[in-house]
Every structure is written in structure tokens, then in C-alpha cells.
Amino acid sequence: MRNEKKDFKAGFVALIGRPNVGKSTLLNQLVGEKITITSPLPQTTRNIIRGIITFEEAQVIFLDTPGIVELSQVKTVIDKELIKETLKNLEGVDIIAFIVNSSPPTANDRFILKDLKKIKKPSFLLINKIDKIKEAELNSIKEDYESFFSFTKIIPISAKKGTNLSILMGEIINHLPFHSPYYSSDFITDQPERLLVAELIREKIFNFTKQEIPYSVMVKVDEFEERRKGLIYLHATIFTEHSSQKGILVGKSGKMIKKIGEAARSEIEKRLGCQVYLDLWISVKRNWRHHKDSLKEIEYK
Ligand SMILES: Nc1nc2c(ncn2[C@@H]2O[C@H](COP(=O)(O)OP(=O)(O)OP(=O)(O)O)[C@@H](O)[C@H]2O)c(=O)[nH]1
Ligand SMILES: [Mg+2]
Secondary structure (H helix, E strand, O other), X not given: OOOOXXXXXXXXXXXXXXXXXXHHHHHHHHHOOOOOOOOOOOOOOOOOEXXXXXXXXXXXXXXXXXOOOOHHHOOOHHHHHHHHHHHHHHHXXXXXXXXXXXXXXXXXXXXXXXXXXXXXXXXXXXXXXXHHOOXXXXXXXXXXXXXXXXXXEEEXXXXXXXXXHHHHHHHHHHHOOEOOOOOOOOOOOOOOHHHHHXXXXXXXXXXXXXXXXXXXXXXXXXXXXXEEOOEEEEEEEEEEOOHHHHHHHHOHHHHHHHHHHHHHHHHHHXXXXXXXXXXXXXXXXXXXXXXXXXXXXXXXX
């Protein structure tokens, strides 16, 4: 129910854009904690991850989303579903922040712009990675985008360096509706720790493996148990699509899985603030990316 009192603003802001433009990096910077994984490879994010920032007079809930590409380019059923669901999710948000690289629009950017035209909500253009270009180049990039769409606001940013993020936040709050807070002020995400742990493991797979391997895996944390004070036992299964991929993930004498496990454990320990025993298993779930039901398996919401 809408709160009629005009003393607090709150709302949802979707961070959308093609893969690899820095949506997840931006969310982590805004929240000030790593709540969503990032990588130099495209199509890292697979779920909608909420980051909550609460001020005295406003609460902004940012939604990190999977990168959007033209559907004809998508090879697997699951990737197609993720894009369709992401676009559908935009109906429920208050503001759209369209993130692009500091370069001219690509076909995928134009595909997203077509959708923006239909949505009719306050839409911000965030030109990211300005640390990589000269200021003079920015104007022509701005003009390129302005010729496609009349944005509510255009803000050049660097998600990595934190440039212009307080300006961004101020402008977002200006355009939010009056509403009571959706979450208690001590929440920075509504993502359960179990899912964050699964994501951190998946991130290490992105760091250490190549080609189709990072895309072919899904990670599930089956057990998350405090065995004694200060020690958490975790059992996680990495599912691959084929047994050959399982072999690569195990590596020569188990070296690869050990490397993934050690890197993941060390980061999970920092995040949970306690010692962690991580039991990592690999299993095959044949062609899981080609079944629509797998959306449930990856706990897409
Ligand atoms: N130089 C520079 N690199 C950035 C900036 N923001 C993000 N990156 C890099 O861009 C790459 C992709 O970042 P992500 O945050 O994973 O991108 P994403 O849009 O979430 O990608 P998907 O989840 O695949 O859609 C990473 O290597 C980041 O370090 C920035 O402001 N400057
Ligand atoms: Mg991402």
C-alpha cells in the first residue's frame, strides 16, 4: 500500500545493460560491499540481486540483472529465459538505469533502447568506464545515445573508481516516489548467505577456467551448518553439463578443484567472518542449460 506521507522516499532501480558493461561492479560500489559477483567475462550475472541503501530520508533498492543481448544471439534456453524474465521484471521498478560502456552504441545497446522506449519510466543513461577515455570522447558518445532516446538524465560514471556516484544517488532519490521503506535499515541485500556462497564459488570458476566451462556450471550449496562456534561446514555441488567438463574442473590430480575451493573458502571466510570448512563436489546434470525448469534450479527470482 502506498504511503501518503511525504517525508520518505523509497523505490526500486533496475541496473540494466548488455553484458560486461559494469552493472555488478556498480552495485557493489554503491552498496559498499561485494554482494554480487563480477568478472572480465561477459554474462557473469545470472540472477536478480538486490542491493539496499538506506538514508535518513530515502531508501534505494538497486537490482543487478543479467546482461541483455538480442534474443536471436542466445544459444541456450536458460539464457533466453533469463533475458525475457529480466525485461519482464522492469515492469515492477520505479526507475531504469541503463548502463553502457564509454563507446558508441552496439546492436545490443540498440536492442535495449527499443525496450526502453516502450517502458515509459524515468530512465537514466549511465556512461560507465569513463576512466578509460578522454573527456573529449564523451560528448560524441552522449550525442549518439541522445539521438536514440530522450533520457531523464545522462550521468558519466566510473563504477570501478567511484566517480560521480554521489551525483547519481542524488538524482535517483530526486526521481523516487514517496513511499515508506521496504526493508529494515540494517539490510544491504535480501540474498540469503547460502546463495551468496554459491555465487562466490561460481566467481572463482569464472576466474580460473576458460571458454564454455564457467557458463556450463551451476553451483548449489546443499549444507550450511554451524558445527561449532566460529566454524561453518559447507557442502556445495558444482553441476556441469557434460562429463568432459567435469574432468576439466577436477583438473590434473585434482589441482583445479583444489584451487577453486581454496580461493572460494578464503573469500567466504572473510564474508562470513568465521572459519569455513568447504566440501566441494562435482556432478553432471546433462544439458541443464537447455531446460526451462533449470530456472528454478538456479533459484532465479
Ligand atoms: N576500467 C573500468 N572497468 C570497469 C568499470 N566498471 C566495471 N569494469 C570492469 O568491467 C568488467 C565487467 O564488470 P561486471 O560488473 O562484471 O559487468 P556486468 O555488466 O555486471 O556483466 P554481466 O554480469 O556479464 O552482464 C570487469 O572486469 C570490471 O572490473 C569501470 O568503471 N572502469
Ligand atoms: Mg553482472
